[in-house]
Amino acid sequence: MGFLSQLLLISLIGVTLSQSCIPSNWNYAWVKVGKAWFTQLKVSRTWLQQVEMCKKVEPAHMSTIGTLRNKEENSKIQTTFTGPTWIGGFEVGSTGQWFWWGANINKITTTFWASGEPSDSSGPNEGCMMYGYRPGRSWDDDMCSALYMGLCEFRCD
Ligand SMILES: [Ca+2]
Ligand SMILES: [Ca+2]
Numbered sequence: 001m002g003f004l005s006q007l008l009l010i011s012l013i014g015v016t017l018s019q020s021c022i023p024s025n026w027n028y029a030w031v032k033v034g035k036a037w038f039t040q041l042k043v044s045r046t047w048l049q050q051v052e053m054c055k056k057v058e059p060a061h062m063s064t065i066g067t068l069r070n071k072e073e074n075s076k077i078q079t080t081f082t083g084p085t086w087i088g089g090f091e092v093g094s095t096g097q098w099f100w101w102g103a104n105i106n107k108i109t110t111t112f113w114a115s116g117e118p119s120d121s122s123g124p125n126e127g128c129m130m131y132g133y134r135p136g137r138s139w140d141d142d143m144c145s146a147l148y149m150g151l152c153e154f155r156c157d
Contacts (some may be wrong), residue, residue, distance in 0.1 A: 012132075021035070023039075024039055028057060028058075033073045035156055035157040036069075036153050038080075038156050039152050040046075041053055041057070041151075041152060042084060045150060046144060046145050046146070047128035047145075047148075049150075049152030053150060054152035061154035063153065064102045064156060068087055068153030071110075071112075072111060074112045078132075079137070083132050086128060086149070088100050088102065088140070088151075089129030091127040091141065092128055111139070112139050113138060113140075114135070114140055123143075125144070126143055127144055127145050128142060131140050
């Protein structure tokens with residue numbers, strides 16, 4: 001095989017691999033909702049520690065802490081991965097402005113806050129988003145230093 005043929009073959013394999021939107025590490029239990037894959041880190045950590053851990057879960061697909069962007073994702077994930085779990089929402093200061101963590105920082109427009117949340121009930125430091133305590137598959141803001149499990153995701157759209 002000539003050099004150019006080899007190069008072409010390698011390129012084709014590269015394209016095929018990058019387009020295949022399936023997890024490479026099946027030591028994690030993955031769930032697919034739409035075009036997004038999710039898994040839950042069972043070890044409890046701070047919000048920022050889960051952000052760092054999620055990068056290592058599926059680096060080939062640039063995995064991040066999980067975001068729940070619509071009703072289908074929110075419902076399916078909270079039914080599948082139960083218990084107190086950090087997700088990728090964070091508040092800028094105490095502004096009441098919430099964003100999704102990721103390659104692009106997006107303002108959160110569709111929300112599933114629990115009744116009375118976000119509450120800042122521990123003081124002004126409840127700046128990170130979690131689920132698992134409140135009824136109805138809804139969100140709660142909590143102190144980022146609290147230790148919870150973590151939701152991770154990657155998307156291929
Ligand atoms: Ca707050
Ligand atoms: Ca709260």
